[in-house]
Amino acid sequence: MDVETKSLLEIRGIKKSFDQNHVLKGIDFDVKAGEVHVLLGENGAGKSTLIKILTGAYQKDAGEIYWEGRMVDLNTPVDAMNIGIATIYQELNLIPQLKVYENIFLGRELKRSGKRSLLDHNAMHEEAKRCLKMLGQNPNIADMQVSRLGIGQQQLVEVAKALALDAKLIIMDEPTSSLSAQEVDQLYKCVESLKAKGIAIVFISHRLEEIRRLGDRITILRDGFKIDTLQVRTTETDYWIELMVGRSLDEKFPKQNFTLGKEGFRVEGLEVEGTQEPVEFSVRYGEIIGISGLVGAGRTELARAIFGADSSKNGKIFIDGKEVKIKSPRDAINSGIAFITEDRKGEGLLLDQKLDFNIVMANMKKFTGKSRLIDLNAIREESENYINELKVRPNNLELNARNLSGGNQQKIVIAKWLCTQAKVFIFDEPTRGIDVGAKVEVYRLMNRLVENGAIVIMISSELPEILGMCDRVLVMSEGKFTANFKIEDASQEKIMKAATGG
Amino acid sequence: MSEIVVQKENGTVKKNLTIKNILSKFAPLIGLVLLVVVLTVLSDRFLTVNNVMNIARQSSINSLLAIGMLLPILTAGIDLSVGSVLAISVMLMGVTTVNMGSNPFIGILVCLGVGSGFGWFNGILLTKLRLPHPFISTLGTMNIARGIALIITAAAPIAGFPYMIQFMGREFVGPIPVSFILVIAVYVIFHIFLTRTQTGRYIYAIGGNPEAARLSGINVDRVLIIVYTISGLMAGLAGLVMVGRVNSAFPLAGLSYELDAIAAVIIGGASFLGGVGTVWGTLIGALIIAVLRNGLNLLNVSADFQMTIIGAVIIAAVYVDVLRQRKNKKK
Numbered sequence: 001m002d003v004e005t006k007s008l009l010e011i012r013g014i015k016k017s018f019d020q021n022h023v024l025k026g027i028d029f030d031v032k033a034g035e036v037h038v039l040l041g042e043n044g045a046g047k048s049t050l051i052k053i054l055t056g057a058y059q060k061d062a063g064e065i066y067w068e069g070r071m072v073d074l075n076t077p078v079d080a081m082n083i084g085i086a087t088i089y090q091e092l093n094l095i096p097q098l099k100v101y102e103n104i105f106l107g108r109e110l111k112r113s114g115k116r117s118l119l120d121h122n123a124m125h126e127e128a129k130r131c132l133k134m135l136g137q138n139p140n141i142a143d144m145q146v147s148r149l150g151i152g153q154q155q156l157v158e159v160a161k162a163l164a165l166d167a168k169l170i171i172m173d174e175p176t177s178s179l180s181a182q183e184v185d186q187l188y189k190c191v192e193s194l195k196a197k198g199i200a201i202v203f204i205s206h207r208l209e210e211i212r213r214l215g216d217r218i219t220i221l222r223d224g225f226k227i228d229t230l231q232v233r234t235t236e237t238d239y240w241i242e243l244m245v246g247r248s249l250d251e252k253f254p255k256q257n258f259t260l261g262k263e264g265f266r267v268e269g270l271e272v273e274g275t276q277e278p279v280e281f282s283v284r285y286g287e288i289i290g291i292s293g294l295v296g297a298g299r300t301e302l303a304r305a306i307f308g309a310d311s312s313k314n315g316k317i318f319i320d321g322k323e324v325k326i327k328s329p330r331d332a333i334n335s336g337i338a339f340i341t342e343d344r345k346g347e348g349l350l351l352d353q354k355l356d357f358n359i360v361m362a363n364m365k366k367f368t369g370k371s372r373l374i375d376l377n378a379i380r381e382e383s384e385n386y387i388n389e390l391k392v393r394p395n396n397l398e399l400n401a402r403n404l405s406g407g408n409q410q411k412i413v414i415a416k417w418l419c420t421q422a423k424v425f426i427f428d429e430p431t432r433g434i435d436v437g438a439k440v441e442v443y444r445l446m447n448r449l450v451e452n453g454a455i456v457i458m459i460s461s462e463l464p465e466i467l468g469m470c471d472r473v474l475v476m477s478e479g480k481f482t483a484n485f486k487i488e489d490a491s492q493e494k495i496m497k498a499a500t501g502g
Numbered sequence: 503m504s505e506i507v508v509q510k511e512n513g514t515v516k517k518n519l520t521i522k523n524i525l526s527k528f529a530p531l532i533g534l535v536l537l538v539v540v541l542t543v544l545s546d547r548f549l550t551v552n553n554v555m556n557i558a559r560q561s562s563i564n565s566l567l568a569i570g571m572l573l574p575i576l577t578a579g580i581d582l583s584v585g586s587v588l589a590i591s592v593m594l595m596g597v598t599t600v601n602m603g604s605n606p607f608i609g610i611l612v613c614l615g616v617g618s619g620f621g622w623f624n625g626i627l628l629t630k631l632r633l634p635h636p637f638i639s640t641l642g643t644m645n646i647a648r649g650i651a652l653i654i655t656a657a658a659p660i661a662g663f664p665y666m667i668q669f670m671g672r673e674f675v676g677p678i679p680v681s682f683i684l685v686i687a688v689y690v691i692f693h694i695f696l697t698r699t700q701t702g703r704y705i706y707a708i709g710g711n712p713e714a715a716r717l718s719g720i721n722v723d724r725v726l727i728i729v730y731t732i733s734g735l736m737a738g739l740a741g742l743v744m745v746g747r748v749n750s751a752f753p754l755a756g757l758s759y760e761l762d763a764i765a766a767v768i769i770g771g772a773s774f775l776g777g778v779g780t781v782w783g784t785l786i787g788a789l790i791i792a793v794l795r796n797g798l799n800l801l802n803v804s805a806d807f808q809m810t811i812i813g814a815v816i817i818a819a820v821y822v823d824v825l826r827q828r829k830n831k832k833k
Binding site: 307309328329330332333334339341346347348349350351352353357361362364365368372373374376416420 | 694697698699700703704706707710711713714715716717718719720721777778
């Protein structure tokens, strides 16, 4: 990259506070045309706030924003859109019932010339096709209803929308966090083609490998300050992490080995939704089992089937050699199974309820006395113990779950399941969207669970985490187990091969 | 600004005790107090023992319907049928006690039983038939119940209830109407139910996030059926109070009462999106409506104007809530 290239966007001394809470304390940052500029920081470092200022959703308290060398004010999202800044959020903003091209032109539909009130469907169609082609997509999806597309394709529709807007800068907020490996590949290709067209990209991600693969420069934020901007190619990943967390992490994967015990959990002939063959596997005490595979391979469906979350199918589940009957989540909890779901906000938390209620809600029985009334003091005491043990910050039970960062929310979900005194823990993508420091804490907790005699199963798309933390890995593809590796025998390549059915 | 900052190991715990926060938390109560102050100044007949007891009595029917309504609203639902269920409950009570001459206790049981039964039916429509939203199922029940209430006596009212049945709606203990004592007792029970029992807490959980509740082992269908059954039960109880006050049951009793009940719950700070709302807020909401009606009557404001003013109060109350939530989100 030519260092002399003029900046497309430059910001200086951006500050932003909410009440007494100073979120951004003077950020400088610039993006050049045709560059992928990565923003890296722990949850709560200020990335989202910075993005919202650049998209006009928030107003800065102080500082200057320059676009192509001229100072601009971004007071509303429309201002940002008009100068050519588009954003692709983690949560997609498409209307599922409308067709792809209608979504691409939503809010600025093309009209027939001379007739101001009639839509020009043909023109919109052609333009949508052109944008999809530019992204290497099949242009014929322009006619499909968005709800029929996968998440990955939907995201590319968002990118197409940005292109149709003639965006010069596209901000992508953790775009790959819910994509399958193939979809991720497509997105990478799309990013590269955008780059080649001179479009600048601000890329937010917690996945270090992908930053290394896509990024040109990386800016690291911590506690509302910009720590540094580095060239991706010439700096070490460990150095980024050190800058990000403010200390060096001794170990990214604090794997502990325990002596292998007898078999504690077994699934036999379980029919999982959307698969042809029944599934079976078993787990021994002292080991962490990883379940890997592409998104859509049936891993979450398997976990939900074990947990009784979907209408029951055939199959037997044994804990300590004894069969347990599971027809509903309640049965699963009573049998000692915990399911830490992939989607914290959608399936795990009561966002507008206090932390203590979130922690005890799966085991209220424990706090209900003979009088049938619940013991509020006992709830508070027990919740406080979990919050201290898991180092939830801020450690204030009066807060609602919504007010915590992603990593701390995940800890609350985990606390909920610890509170059920479960024996079998199924973690589904436990570290998605949480920062490196919190990840290590989740891994340590898994170690402690295994040490204390629990069965731990981890579903994950992150191969380094599977290889770093598990003793054995089962690979799923199209609803079947296609491999069962001891971790010593596994590698990213072997797992990917089994995952793609090859 | 009085702000307490507690420093703990790594985390900072902030508690904002600013005047603004207190204002927004107690907005409904402050609204009620202001209303009382204004009406006291405007009318010397307002703040008298007689009139206050009058308000207590007038508010009791809506208070009972509103506390029943709070439960469906907490689960992000609604119960449009309570007014009609009130009518069918009192009509069937009239048929059993007046026309058939049954024991008044059996009549009361019929009244509460019919109310609960229709509520249960609403719950079944929602959970077993999986109708998409309780707006639809309870809209259906609303018409069914009203229709049956009219059919039973070919739209004729039933009068002459035994004293036992009229007791709740008619009697006083000293200056205090029994119906208001009943309201307070019911509200205390609801408060304990919602804050201190498993089912009560589950109602909040389901309103906040039904999927998370289900995956936490909560039997969502069972809780919803309980919620609608209780709402129906409260409609029956409100009917009992009403019969005592007017000494008759008529098929158009409780017509569009569900709207005042919903208004009370919403003015009291509950969220239509579920998961947020309290028993005491609902009581204040019901009292605000009653005080407003009473005060406007004393000031000789016509019924048409009253309607307009109450409509404005509903919108203002919800707008205050919107502002409050917008502020919370930004934090």
